[in-house]
Amino acid sequence: MSDCIFCKIVAGEIPCTRVYEDDQTLVFMDIGPIIKGHMLVIPKQHHDPITETPDDVLGHLIAVVKKIAAAQKKALKCDGCNIIQNNGVCSGQAVPHLHFHVIPRFEKDGHTWNWAAKKYDDMQEMKQLAEAVASALTP
Numbered sequence: 001m002s003d004c005i006f007c008k009i010v011a012g013e014i015p016c017t018r019v020y021e022d023d024q025t026l027v028f029m030d031i032g033p034i035i036k037g038h039m040l041v042i043p044k045q046h047h048d049p050i051t052e053t054p055d056d057v058l059g060h061l062i063a064v065v066k067k068i069a070a071a072q073k074k075a076l077k078c079d080g081c082n083i084i085q086n087n088g089v090c091s092g093q094a095v096p097h098l099h100f101h102v103i104p105r106f107e108k109d110g111h112t113w114n115w116a117a118k119k120y121d122d123m124q125e126m127k128q129l130a131e132a133v134a135s136a137l138t139p
């Protein structure tokens with residue numbers, strides 16, 4: 001994808017601070033960290049969104065995400081991490097090239113997510129949504 005910023009990073013046309021790479025994957029520092037040490041794990045080939053990405057690509061990518069989370073814990077002494085993957089402008093996705101954010105978290109890092117839990121009108125509403133999605137599952 002010639003106009004994709006992450007494809008340009010993979011091609012070396014835009015610089016990045018590289019953490020890890022293999023034949024399929026690149027990991028680099030997010031330029032706008034939520035917490036210092038925030039990294040992005042991307043496939044070298046352009047894929048987006050997650051629902052159109054082949055399972056083998058995703059399988060390898062999530063294994064690298066796990067590897068990076070473990071290395072952050074060891075090196076940065078973080079207490080945990082957030083792993084985030086946005087799909088679509090509505091979700092807050094700014095770069096339409098599949099990526100996982102791996103964000104180290106510390107007990108007193110001061111960051112809070114705006115995680116405002118809502119309520120269903122009733123159990124029927126929740127059940128209808130569950131059934132609609134269950135019946136749409138592909139094998």
Ligand code: AMP
Pocket residue numbers: 005014016029030031032033040085086092093094095096
């Ligand atoms: P998202 O909102 O999930 O699409 O996240 C895109 C992320 O890419 C943001 O956290 C940005 O800070 C990050 N980003 C954008 N451009 C660059 C760049 N040139 N180098 C490193 N990170 C970038």
Ligand code: ZN
Pocket residue numbers: 001004005006007008045046047096097
């Ligand atoms: Zn791309």
